[in-house]
Amino acid sequence: MPVVLSLNVAQRAVPADHTRAGSTGIDKRPVDGPLRISPVGPKGSAGSGVAGDSIADLTVHGGEYQAVYGYAREDLDWWQSELDVPLHNGQFGENLTTQGIDHTNALVGEHWRIGTALLEVTGPRIPCRTFAEFLGQRGWVKRFTRQARPGAYFRVLEAGLAGPGDEITVVHRPAHDVTVELFFRAVTTEAALLPRLLAAGDSVPPEVVDLVHKRTVVELDS
Template sequence: MPVVLSLNVAQKTVPADYARTGATGIGKHPVDGPLQLSAPGPRGSAGSGVAGDSIGDWTVHGGEYQAVYGYAREDLDWWQSELDVSLHNGQFGENLTTQGIDHTTALIGEHWRIGTALLEVTSPRIPCRTFAEFLGQRGWVMRFTQQVRPGAYFRVLEEGLVGPGDEITVVHRPDHDVTVELFFRAVTTEGALLPRLLAAGDSVPPEVVELVHRRSVVELDS
């Protein structure tokens, strides 16, 4: 049975000279919960969708399509073995550490019922300098990209309470083939895949839709 192993938040941003804004909320740790999950609003005007959580840079993180970030304990365990370090729940900045469900093969637009909340899969996590510096791993952005274990971002369709031990039920799978893995590859290493993301409709973040259209214009002009 897929479950939430832990609910993780950063109760305040951590000063970090490597972060663009000088602070980051990536250092999340498990809390007892349950906590309210809410739709935070558009990116840039709101942060996390998890009560009590903080985000350092609202211009590139948080908002409606990145309200909640989930990562599988199975993938954390894989990285733990690969890196030969101990990785606690929340170490990758995820709000939900899960067990028994694969984020990489989830479809964009897939609906997960967790606790009393309903979440929609919207995109993969794209690695950045802050992530690399926080973990202290040289070459981390490239290494994380190559392994394609990005975890998934969600938007909140129905607000509700979520806590450790809550069961995860997939209640809707859309009729297309745009997975978190395909999305990740399209925006990182295989740009030719970008047009395929449009099959996921309004489940795709607006800034990614704009990226697809810009690429199409450039190709037409070249």
């Protein structure tokens, strides 16, 4: 049975000279009880959908399509073995550390019922310098990108309470083949895949839709 192993938040942003905001909310730690998960506004004006969670740079994190970030404990364990370092729940900056459900092959637009909240898969996490500095791993962005185990972002369709031990139920799977992995490869290493993302409709963040259209215009003009 897929479950939430831990619900993780950054109770405050910590200083970091390698971010545009000068601080980061990547250092997330497990909390004991359930927290409210709520819809938020567009990127740039809103932060996390998880109550009590801090986000420092709203230009690149948070907002409607990145309201919640999930990562599988199975993938954390894989990285733990690869890196030969212990990785605690929340180490990758995820709000939801899960067990028994595959984020990489989830379809963009899937609906997951967690506790009383309803979440929609909206795409992958893209690694950044802050992530690399936090882990203390040289070459981390390239390594993380090469392995394509990015975890999934979610928007909140229905507000509710979610917490450790809650069952995860996939209540809707859309009729297309746009997985989180395909999305990740399209925006990182295989731009030729970008047009396929449009099959996921309004589950795709607007800035990614704009990227697809801009690429199409460039190709038509070239």
